[in-house]
Amino acid sequence: MEDFEPRIVGFLCNWCSYAGADLAGTSRIQYPPNIRVIRVMCSGSVDSVYVNRALLEGADAVLIGGCHMGDCHYINGNYKARRRMVLVKNILKTLGLGEERIWVRWISASEGQRFADTVKEIVDETKKLGPNPMAKRWNV
Amino acid sequence: MKAYILPVKDKDPSAAVNEMLKGLLSSGEVSSVLALQETPSGKSAFPTMISDPEKLSSNVFAPILPVSTGTMVSKMTRVRASPEPVAVVLRACEMRALTELIKLNQADLANIITIGVDCHGTVPINTYSNYPGEKKPTDAVLGGEEKHLRTACLSCKDPVPSNTDLIIGTFGAEMKKELYIISNTEAGEKIMSGLDLKEAKDLKNREKAIEDIRNKKDKYRSKHIEEHSDIKGIDKVAEFFDTCVNCHNCMKACPICYCKECLFESSVFDLEGSKYVNKAKHRGAFKTPPDSLLFHITRFNHMILSCVECGLCEQACPSNIPLMDIIIPVAENAQDEFKYLPGRDPEEEMPMVVYREDEYEEVGE
Numbered sequence: 001m002e003d004f005e006p007r008i009v010g011f012l013c014n015w016c017s018y019a020g021a022d023l024a025g026t027s028r029i030q031y032p033p034n035i036r037v038i039r040v041m042c043s044g045s046v047d048s049v050y051v052n053r054a055l056l057e058g059a060d061a062v063l064i065g066g067c068h069m070g071d072c073h074y075i076n077g078n079y080k081a082r083r084r085m086v087l088v089k090n091i092l093k094t095l096g097l098g099e100e101r102i103w104v105r106w107i108s109a110s111e112g113q114r115f116a117d118t119v120k121e122i123v124d125e126t127k128k129l130g131p132n133p134m135a136k137r138w139n140v
Numbered sequence: 141m142k143a144y145i146l147p148v149k150d151k152d153p154s155a156a157v158n159e160m161l162k163g164l165l166s167s168g169e170v171s172s173v174l175a176l177q178e179t180p181s182g183k184s185a186f187p188t189m190i191s192d193p194e195k196l197s198s199n200v201f202a203p204i205l206p207v208s209t210g211t212m213v214s215k216m217t218r219v220r221a222s223p224e225p226v227a228v229v230l231r232a233c234e235m236r237a238l239t240e241l242i243k244l245n246q247a248d249l250a251n252i253i254t255i256g257v258d259c260h261g262t263v264p265i266n267t268y269s270n271y272p273g274e275k276k277p278t279d280a281v282l283g284g285e286e287k288h289l290r291t292a293c294l295s296c297k298d299p300v301p302s303n304t305d306l307i308i309g310t311f312g313a314e315m316k317k318e319l320y321i322i323s324n325t326e327a328g329e330k331i332m333s334g335l336d337l338k339e340a341k342d343l344k345n346r347e348k349a350i351e352d353i354r355n356k357k358d359k360y361r362s363k364h365i366e367e368h369s370d371i372k373g374i375d376k377v378a379e380f381f382d383t384c385v386n387c388h389n390c391m392k393a394c395p396i397c398y399c400k401e402c403l404f405e406s407s408v409f410d411l412e413g414s415k416y417v418n419k420a421k422h423r424g425a426f427k428t429p430p431d432s433l434l435f436h437i438t439r440f441n442h443m444i445l446s447c448v449e450c451g452l453c454e455q456a457c458p459s460n461i462p463l464m465d466i467i468i469p470v471a472e473n474a475q476d477e478f479k480y481l482p483g484r485d486p487e488e489e490m491p492m493v494v495y496r497e498d499e500y501e502e503v504g505e
Contacts, residue, residue: 048441049403049434056434058423066504069497079495082503087474087492091440094473095466096372106504133374138425140378140433 017065044077058135236483256301292451312346
């Protein structure tokens with residue numbers, strides 16, 4: 001399992017977390033290249049279907065990144081995202097389908113370091129979990 | 141709340157209710173009644189919209205749930221509320237579904253009088269058509285026979301209707317002689333004032349009977365959850381849905397799944413050939429039609445907080461997947477998380493449309 005490199009799908013909001021990831025890059029902060037970022041307009045626009053699809057398609061971890069509470073560009077999108085992701089995780093937990101692979105982080109546009117640290121943390125934790133068993137199943 | 145006694149003639153409680161409904165039609169109190177009525181063959185019973193008292197031969201106790209009356213009221217009122225008063229007779233789970241549909245702006249109670257019926261459970265449609273034994277299904281189930289009841293009914297959260305204008309009460313009543321009619325609202329009271337029924341002395345019998353039946357269902361429910369707690373992990377969950385043919389009947393039968401076009405029936409997941417080839421290369425193999433597990437998990441995410449556990453999904457499944465084995469624990473845990481009980485209170489806001497600033501503060505930090 002030593003050479004297992006997790007693949008992470010990240011849904012990052014346009015206004016904060018994506019800009020935070022950008023800042024990490026322009027600031028030349030090193031972070032693991034394991035994350036594939038999908039820019040969305042708001043964390044509140046990430047329906048559960050996208051998160052679950054990433055997981056069922058075999059992503060080893062999924063990150064939903066949004067603005068800090070109170071900072072949402074659309075006023076309350078991240079509050080709604082928070083509830084929705086609680087539900088996503090709750091259902092995955094009941095079914096034992098790997099809710100611990102779903103990550104939610106509020107990262108502002110000025111927190112390049114926090115973004116880099118988050119990715120590093122997810123990679124470390126996911127390495128402990130091992131590959132997503134969904135990835136090689138053919139009958140789901 | 142006021143309680144009345146509806147006398148039963150010839151040991152036939154359905155007939156007594158039928159006469160009462162006829163009275164509402166004849167007096168002009170309502171212009172139509174939507175109630176469960178057996179088809180001429182007697183093989184099934186459907187919610188039937190009746191305005192001619194001559195054609196009214198309802199059997200509101202028929203132990204069958206071919207469709208949720210909540211869905212029917214939504215169909216009837218979603219575009220525009222009914223211009224004339226309609227009395228709708230429904231079971232507890234149907235009223236819970238209707239309450240949720242109203243919150244989702246899919247139904248309107250203007251000019252609708254809701255009459256709840258105490259529910260003794262329902263049997264699958266085919267069992268109803270060919271009910272084993274000598275007795276008719278209605279008599280058997282009202283008489284306490286439980287062996288053919290659907291799982292959803294055996295583990296029902298509450299067989300007593302809530303939030304209805306009137307309740308036709310069988311619990312605690314000596315059904316061959318009399319039924320309770322309970323009015324909960326002004327609209328219900330107005331109907332009762334035209335019926336000239338005797339008031340019930342007290343409801344002690346009924347309260348006791350309700351407590352007993354709720355305890356019994358709770359017990360069954362806990363046991364059922366316990367017995368199926370092993371459906372966990374991708375191996376077991378995939379096995380559970382192994383016979384799913386992706387027909388989406390569960391979604392079509394569900395009173396809560398109200399979307400006119402489900403995401404999974406749209407072209408969102410139609411991919412070009414190269415994506416199929418790539419996916420096959422990446423995984424080595426994959427089953428088609430794809431995304432059947434994703435469909436179920438997404439359906440849970442979209443409707444489970446409003447799931448009234450009517451079990452229509454399970455009844456609609458052509459592969460006989462025992463969906464309630466998985467739906468009950470998923471619903472229980474999800475609804476617990478948000479302290480939400482679908483159908484409990486029309487004023488209670490749905491968890492996914494509201495939020496509080498000071499909650500789940502550990503998430504995202």
